[in-house]
Amino acid sequence: MIRQAITRNAVILGLFAIGTAAALALTNQATLPRVECNRQNALIASLAQVMPDDRHDNVLITDRIEVRDPLLGNGAQHIYRARRDGAPSGVVLEATAPDGYGGAIDLIVGVDTGGRVLGVRAVPPHNETPGLGDKIERRKSDWITTFNGRSLTNPDDAGWAVKKDGGSFDSFTGATITPRAVVGAVHRALLYFRDHKEQVFQAPATDDAPDSMREACRG
Known part of the structure; x- marks a missing residue:
């Protein structure tokens, strides 16, 4: 039993x-x-x-391509293309700084067609030190906005470094590795766009969103 x-x-x-x-x-x-x-x-x-709304009239998330290039980091990255009245007006590039203090730092970099930075943001999560390296976050510090208006000629190539390395960008007190990594990644993203701008806008868009997700977003 x-x-x-x-x-x-x-x-x-x-x-x-x-x-x-x-x-x-x-x-x-x-x-x-x-x-x-x-x-x-x-x-x-x-x-x-x-990529401010007044700079484009298309839907960025549906006008994107996928690329692989060491300048943007390891693996696949998306590029979101901005257009106004059908004409190219800029891009948002995904880029990765592989050499952050706590590991890789993912970024998005908005650039106009003239190669001028419109904005940069760190994409969470990251492993940078709280109170030091996490100042790359806009909610913690305005440091990330110092890229606004910059280009490959402002500053010149030597200026794309932190001031400790002879460049034009401030670092954080007690934390140089993190800003150094971000400056380098933004610089490389600008180099990529300069060398591939024509191909970027000519490539067909990649729509890899499943039908179920599109239905959920519509609902």
């Missing part, structure tokens, strides 16, 4: 576990489109910070 009771309880527990796992899987599947939609909406808000 005891053995039968143990077997029966084991079967019941097994069926309960299977049922719970199935319910979790179904819930996860059902919420994935909404989670992805929320992520996309957060991205749209971030893009607007470095």
